[in-house]
Amino acid sequence: MTAIQILEKLGADASFNPNNLTDLNKSEIIQLSETSEHFNAALHHSPAEEDDESEDKEQEAEDDKSAS
Amino acid sequence: MKEVEKVGSIVIVGTGMTLGAHITPICRSHIEQADVVFTSAHPMMEKWIQTMNSDVRTLQKLYAEGKDRRITYREMVDVMMAEVRAGKKVVGAFYGHPGVFAWSPHKVIEQAREEGYAAHMEAGVSAEDCLYADLGIDPGKVGSQNFEASQFMFYQRNIDPSAYLILWQVAIAGDKSIKRFSTGKAYRQLLVEMLNEYYPLEHKVALYECPTLALEPPRIDWIALKDFAEADISLITTMVLPPSKKMLKNQQILDRLSALDKKFQ
Numbered sequence: 452m453t454a455i456q457i458l459e460k461l462g463a464d465a466s467f468n469p470n471n472l473t474d475l476n477k478s479e480i481i482q483l484s485e486t487s488e489h490f491n492a493a494l495h496h497s498p499a500e501e502d503d504e505s506e507d508k509e510q511e512a513e514d515d516k517s518a519s
Numbered sequence: 520m521k522e523v524e525k526v527g528s529i530v531i532v533g534t535g536m537t538l539g540a541h542i543t544p545i546c547r548s549h550i551e552q553a554d555v556v557f558t559s560a561h562p563m564m565e566k567w568i569q570t571m572n573s574d575v576r577t578l579q580k581l582y583a584e585g586k587d588r589r590i591t592y593r594e595m596v597d598v599m600m601a602e603v604r605a606g607k608k609v610v611g612a613f614y615g616h617p618g619v620f621a622w623s624p625h626k627v628i629e630q631a632r633e634e635g636y637a638a639h640m641e642a643g644v645s646a647e648d649c650l651y652a653d654l655g656i657d658p659g660k661v662g663s664q665n666f667e668a669s670q671f672m673f674y675q676r677n678i679d680p681s682a683y684l685i686l687w688q689v690a691i692a693g694d695k696s697i698k699r700f701s702t703g704k705a706y707r708q709l710l711v712e713m714l715n716e717y718y719p720l721e722h723k724v725a726l727y728e729c730p731t732l733a734l735e736p737p738r739i740d741w742i743a744l745k746d747f748a749e750a751d752i753s754l755i756t757t758m759v760l761p762p763s764k765k766m767l768k769n770q771q772i773l774d775r776l777s778a779l780d781k782k783f784q
Binding site: 455456458459460461463464469471480483484487491492493494495496497498499507 | 535537538539540541559560561563564566567570582588589613614620621622623624667669670673687688690695697700724732733734753754755
């Protein structure tokens with residue numbers, strides 16, 4: 452099993468015991484984890500002064516200008 | 520006569536929070552059957568999704584420190600829509616629930632539909648779902664209020680301290696620029712001052728983080744509200760404030776309900 456397959460099994464299989472992982476399994480998971488890039492979790496923003504709709508309209512106006 | 524939908528389509532799915540544990544059968548099926556899958560999730564989660572489809576493209580590279588996240592979010596919509604317009608079966612796979620605290624998933628569906636393409640969202644397991652399980656909270660018991668931390672600061676919100684209060688994205692609380700990955704202690708101290716209007720400084724609050732890998736336990740750190748500014752937090756940290764007051768009976772309505780009971784029983 453690859454490191455990802457092991458991690459999938461850990462998440463999905465209630466009978467899969469992480470204590471049974473071999474040293475090789477553990478080192479592969481650690482290596483995979485260490486080579487992972489930074490995770491940007493923010494997918495939402497709260498404008499302080501203008502709402503989404505006004506931003507959208509402004510963007511559309513800019514797009515229209517660019518197209519003409 | 521019904522207008523015929525164009526060839527391209529998009530489905531937005533959630534991967535859930537923990538790799539392997541939370542993805543629903545329908546979300547996985549959409550990923551496996553897509554022509555192209557765009558992802559915004561933890562890098563390990565993205566590597567897992569790569570095992571399900573041969574064309575998986577990360578949206579994470581669109582972020583940059585100092586770049587307005589509104590631009591990033593619009594770019595996410597643009598790259599997904601480009602493939603929809605090219606006639607492809609597109610899937611956007613976002614961590615957690617794709618429609619909770621996530622701008623681009625809703626926007627791309629709206630835009631695709633406006634242009635005549637089939638588009639819909641499948642639900643996923645959100646951080647909020649995991650929080651209730653891990654902290655043993657039932658939001659039905661006294662009620663629960665959810666706010667994005669910056670929005671809570673920018674606008675005058677009415678807080679009910681007899682219900683739970685859950686603040687999301689506390690690491691970037693007060694970021695008016697929408698460009699930062701972290702604001703800082705002074706900003707968090709201001710948030711503490713705002714919360715102190717409703718909660719004593721010694722009030723215990725939980726800092727919660729849902730694990731991406733089943734190898735790790737969830738982070739549940741109980742601290743005093745006054746210590747929040749100095750706490751170690753990240754973009755995935757959520758603050759949970761239990762009630763500081765008991766619910767007050769609405770005696771006037773209870774009396775009126777009793778009168779109705781007498782009349783109709």
